[in-house]
Amino acid sequence: xxxFTINGSAHTFDGDPEMPxxxxxxxxxxxxxxxxxxxxxxxxxxxxxxxxxxxxxxQTLMGDIEGQAVVTIEGLSPDGMHPLQKAWRELNVAQCGYxxxxxxxxxxxLLNDTPNPTxxxxxxxxxxxxxxxxxxxxxxAAIKLAAGGA
Amino acid sequence: xxxxIPTSEASGVLNLSRRSLLLGLGAGALVLAIGSPSALAQEKxxxxxxxxxxxxxxxxxxxxxxxxxxxxxxLLCNRAEMGQGVRTSWAMVVAxxxxxxLARVTxxxxxxxxxxxxxxxxxxxxxxxxxxxxxxxxxxxxxxMLEQEAAARWNVAATEVKADNHEIVHAAxxxxxGFGELADGAAKRAVPAQDTLAFKNPEQFRYIGRDKxxxxxxxxxxxxxxxxxxxxxxxxxxxxxxxxxxxLGGKVRSVVDTETLKVPGVLKVxxxxxxxxxxxxxxxGGVAVVAENTFAAIxxxxxxxxxxxxxxxxxxxxxxxxxxxxxxxxxxxxxxxRNDGDAYAALESATKRLDASYYIPHLAxxxxxxxxxxxxxxxxxxxxxxxxxxxxxxxxxxxxxFNIPLEKVTVHTMLLGGGFGRKSKPxxxxxxxxxxxxxxxxxxxxxxxxxxxxxxxxxHTVSVERLEAGLDADGKPVAWLHRTVAPxxxxxxxxxxxxxxxxxxxxxxxxxxxxxxxxxxxxxxAPAHTRIGWLRSVSNIPHAFAIQSFAAELAAAAGRDxxxxxxxxxxxxxxxxENSPLAWNYGEDPKRYPFETARLRQVVERVxxxxxxxxSLPAGRGLGIAAHRSFVSYTAVVVEVAVEDGGxxxxxxxxxxxxxxxxxxxDRVKSQLEGAVLQGISLATIGxxxxxxxxxxxxxxxxxxxxxxxxxxxxxxxxxMESDYDKPLGGVGEPGLPPVAPALTNALFxxxxxxxxxxxxxxxxx
Numbered sequence: 063x064x065x066f067t068i069n070g071s072a073h074t075f076d077g078d079p080e081m082p083x084x085x086x087x088x089x090x091x092x093x094x095x096x097x098x099x100x101x102x103x104x105x106x107x108x109x110x111x112x113x114x115x116x117x118x119x120x121q122t123l124m125g126d127i128e129g130q131a132v133v134t135i136e137g138l139s140p141d142g143m144h145p146l147q148k149a150w151r152e153l154n155v156a157q158c159g160y161x162x163x164x165x166x167x168x169x170x171x172l173l174n175d176t177p178n179p180t181x182x183x184x185x186x187x188x189x190x191x192x193x194x195x196x197x198x199x200x201x202x203a204a205i206k207l208a209a210g211g212a
Numbered sequence: 213x214x215x216x217i218p219t220s221e222a223s224g225v226l227n228l229s230r231r232s233l234l235l236g237l238g239a240g241a242l243v244l245a246i247g248s249p250s251a252l253a254q255e256k257x258x259x260x261x262x263x264x265x266x267x268x269x270x271x272x273x274x275x276x277x278x279x280x281x282x283x284x285x286x287l288l289c290n291r292a293e294m295g296q297g298v299r300t301s302w303a304m305v306v307a308x309x310x311x312x313x314l315a316r317v318t319x320x321x322x323x324x325x326x327x328x329x330x331x332x333x334x335x336x337x338x339x340x341x342x343x344x345x346x347x348x349x350x351x352x353x354x355x356x357m358l359e360q361e362a363a364a365r366w367n368v369a370a371t372e373v374k375a376d377n378h379e380i381v382h383a384a385x386x387x388x389x390g391f392g393e394l395a396d397g398a399a400k401r402a403v404p405a406q407d408t409l410a411f412k413n414p415e416q417f418r419y420i421g422r423d424k425x426x427x428x429x430x431x432x433x434x435x436x437x438x439x440x441x442x443x444x445x446x447x448x449x450x451x452x453x454x455x456x457x458x459x460l461g462g463k464v465r466s467v468v469d470t471e472t473l474k475v476p477g478v479l480k481v482x483x484x485x486x487x488x489x490x491x492x493x494x495x496x497g498g499v500a501v502v503a504e505n506t507f508a509a510i511x512x513x514x515x516x517x518x519x520x521x522x523x524x525x526x527x528x529x530x531x532x533x534x535x536x537x538x539x540x541x542x543x544x545x546x547x548x549x550r551n552d553g554d555a556y557a558a559l560e561s562a563t564k565r566l567d568a569s570y571y572i573p574h575l576a577x578x579x580x581x582x583x584x585x586x587x588x589x590x591x592x593x594x595x596x597x598x599x600x601x602x603x604x605x606x607x608x609x610x611x612x613x614f615n616i617p618l619e620k621v622t623v624h625t626m627l628l629g630g631g632f633g634r635k636s637k638p639x640x641x642x643x644x645x646x647x648x649x650x651x652x653x654x655x656x657x658x659x660x661x662x663x664x665x666x667x668x669x670x671x672h673t674v675s676v677e678r679l680e681a682g683l684d685a686d687g688k689p690v691a692w693l694h695r696t697v698a699p700x701x702x703x704x705x706x707x708x709x710x711x712x713x714x715x716x717x718x719x720x721x722x723x724x725x726x727x728x729x730x731x732x733x734x735x736x737x738a739p740a741h742t743r744i745g746w747l748r749s750v751s752n753i754p755h756a757f758a759i760q761s762f763a764a765e766l767a768a769a770a771g772r773d774x775x776x777x778x779x780x781x782x783x784x785x786x787x788x789x790e791n792s793p794l795a796w797n798y799g800e801d802p803k804r805y806p807f808e809t810a811r812l813r814q815v816v817e818r819v820x821x822x823x824x825x826x827x828s829l830p831a832g833r834g835l836g837i838a839a840h841r842s843f844v845s846y847t848a849v850v851v852e853v854a855v856e857d858g859g860x861x862x863x864x865x866x867x868x869x870x871x872x873x874x875x876x877x878x879d880r881v882k883s884q885l886e887g888a889v890l891q892g893i894s895l896a897t898i899g900x901x902x903x904x905x906x907x908x909x910x911x912x913x914x915x916x917x918x919x920x921x922x923x924x925x926x927x928x929x930x931x932x933m934e935s936d937y938d939k940p941l942g943g944v945g946e947p948g949l950p951p952v953a954p955a956l957t958n959a960l961f962x963x964x965x966x967x968x969x970x971x972x973x974x975x976x977x978x
Contacts (some may be wrong), residue, residue: 064783066846077476078507078508085505089451089506089507093436094436095436096686097581098506101662101663102912105662105913134436134714135435136435136436151426151427154880154883157297157435157628157883158293158581158628159627159629160580163434166434185922186922189922191794194579194630196884196886196888196891196919197887197889199925199928200886
């Protein structure tokens with residue numbers, strides 16, 4: 063039996079310890095903001111925060127989650143007004159939008175570590191997050207906008 | 213039946229299937245739903261564009277619009293949203309002609325029903341091109357109904373009132389009434405005849421043509437509330453994945469599921485029959501694992517012991533196949549698909565002859581949301597929730613498959629996490645339905661893992677394009693011979709057609725607009741050994757890559773500037789196929805959409821000017837240019853590359869000039885072009901699917917690489933050409949892509965002197 067929190071709420075899990083957090087969130091907890099993209103930590107669509115650090119939830123196993131605090135997009139900001147969310151909307155970053163939750167969660171982690179990132183900082187931190195629509199120039203701009211206005 | 217999609221209303225995706233479409237949108241809402249049949253629908257004498265599409269175009273406001281008593285305008289969007297911004301752009305057009313406040317317009321997604329809504333197939337860069345005028349008619353007709361209602365209440369002539377920002381105003385008396393107050397009465401009025409509709413002048417537009425309109429789905433996307441097909445949750449649903457034959461035409465020889473059935477949560481193992489070949493959009497067959505969650509299904513599938521019978525395509529090998537295509541490209545007896553003058557004779561007598569062979573590999577669309585569908589199939593009814601480009605294709609398939617009347621098959625089009633052509637084919641929805649039936653009506657969500665997506669795509673074709681030209685003493689081309697060899701998309705519908713179809717050939721090959729007296733295009737045979745399908749801009753990718761590369765090679769051979777030489781190839785301003793109209797022309801009337809070489813010239817000139825063509829560059833830097841017409845729009849691209857010692861390179865800057873006629877939503881046109889630049893760079897530099905023993909050698913984003921942010925240009929400058937709003941609209945989603953790859957390799961040639969003729973580039977400069 064694992065006990066942990068998601069967005070501050072207590073959860074317990076006694077199923078298959080090999081189940082990735084991704085599928086617990088989506089199928090068991092019914093929180094579909096976190097997206098499935100590759101299942102192999104190659105695309106970043108499933109990025110969440112565990113203990114304040116961005117991780118790929120598709121490679122984070124339920125057996126390793128005991129006592130940890132998980133934050134998903136649903137818990138990032140109660141009213142959706144995190145500076146990165148606002149910047150994303152201000153610049154119309156999204157095309158299809160499917161990867162953008164993972165992009166935002168990764169960017170939050172970047173700005174926590176590096177409040178005023180350069181292009182090189184952004185590329186290094188964000189290159190694990192694929193966007194097939196090619197919104198990358200706007201992702202860079204939105205991160206800088208949020209950093210400047212945060 | 214309870215649907216547990218708690219955020220669906222916020223995402224504008226509602227289950228509308230069992231209610232009156234308009235009356236169902238809000239309890240107590242007053243709607244434009246009642247009245248006599250539309251006087252708008254008129255028979256057109258010719259069938260082009262949207263009128264020629266299955267289901268045609270609909271412009272009855274009562275089908276698409278409702279206005280609540282609080283004034284909220286609800287618009288049903290009839291095309292799938294997959295990142296092109298259609299839901300936002302459609303709302304802009306309707307709000308403008310309705311004179312509504314865009315902030316008070318809610319967009320919901322129409323379910324699949326082409327009889328009711330008209331054509332819904334979201335592909336071919338057609339959603340705004342075909343619907344701009346019907347959407348304006350919808351907005352204008354509803355506005356006039358509101359005006360008539362207000363005039364009647366005030367007992368004044370309708371000509372004395374006008375709509376102004378969600379109200380109807382009588383200027384003479386200063387009276388005004390909100391849309392919400394008028395909706396009930398307006399709904400009872402007849403829909404005005406088409407010839408009585410009054411439209412805004414472009415200078416009156418409030419939204420059309422305005423930049424930086426916020427996306428209607430922005431809040432939901434950035435907060436995780438947006439409901440994609442992958443996010444659908446239906447009460448009591450099970451989850452499934454399928455082990456499919458890794459080779460097209462393969463079958464299960466034997467399967468052992470003992471270990472699978474021991475996995476906690478696994479419910480059932482279901483065999484799915486392999487289809488006959490050609491298999492069209494049918495599922496590939498195999499063995500499904502149905503479970504209580506996705507993880508258990510995936511784990512259970514990994515424990516299946518399956519022996520496959522690969523069948524005839526088990527020897528498909530990309531290295532060998534490339535040789536086959538190259539051999540075919542050197543033979544003279546290919547099908548002749550265009551023949552102006554006598555290219556062979558002109559080649560013989562030319563001062564200088566050049567030839568080059570280009571190779572463009574298979575690609576997979578790989579949208580970030582892999583294919584997925586949720587289905588509930590009972591004995592007499594089907595309901596499907598899926599991110600699909602063509603919902604009607606699912607309805608027809610399931611109606612036939614289960615012998616259920618079409619009207620009993622409901623398809624809810626969810627947001628698409630990217631499509632790029634993959635989600636035009638509903639094989640995944642058929643699988644979900646087959647499995648729900650096997651589970652005796654329990655809803656089933658079928659998920660493609662990324663491995664499934666990449667191994668079981670409908671792949672972009674693979675091709676060899678061989679070009680030969682003869683130049684006269686001045687370096688001017690007198691002969692052009694192009695052999696295009698590629699398996700056809702039609703191979704999924706008919707037994708081994710061996711030749712490209714007209715629509716593929718007209719994606720850049722036979723519609724080459726160059727002013728050369730002797731042009732011959734041949735299409736040698738190319739059998740298909742895997743499923744071929746549409747990928748954003750389709751055969752324009754190989755054709756434009758080869759032709760625009762070869763144009764630059766001719767310029768180099770003639771000792772000329774590539775931009776100047778390209779303009780000379782395009783030649784004088786004219787309708788390029790005036791005397792022998794293009795047979796397909798993207799489904800558009802060749803009189804309304806001629807191939808205007810002036811527009812191609814203008815985008816070349818514009819992009820060259822904006823990019824600073826001819827400026828001096830440091831060592832290792834180079835500029836390349838390419839231009840192409842596709843989807844009746846015109847694009848030119850200049851790419852700047854920076855090549856390091858050792859051959860590694862970056863793309864610091866891309867300029868793209870674009871003429872799609874009138875621009876409705878500039879921000880979304882720009883974002884589509886930015887995306888096209890990125891996808892063009894991706895396929896040019898690293899994109900490739902290869903086959904060995906009939907199977908793809910790539911299974912996920914480690915093997916099938918796509919461009920990431922660190923390889924994205926630091927600067928992309930989009931230059932939209934000015935156009936009058938009375939001109940017809942061109943496509944937007946696809947035409948940005950084709951010239952990107954040749955502009956890039958032309959830039960590498962300028963920087964290094966090395967000519968790349970095979971994609972992807974990878975380390976060919978090393």
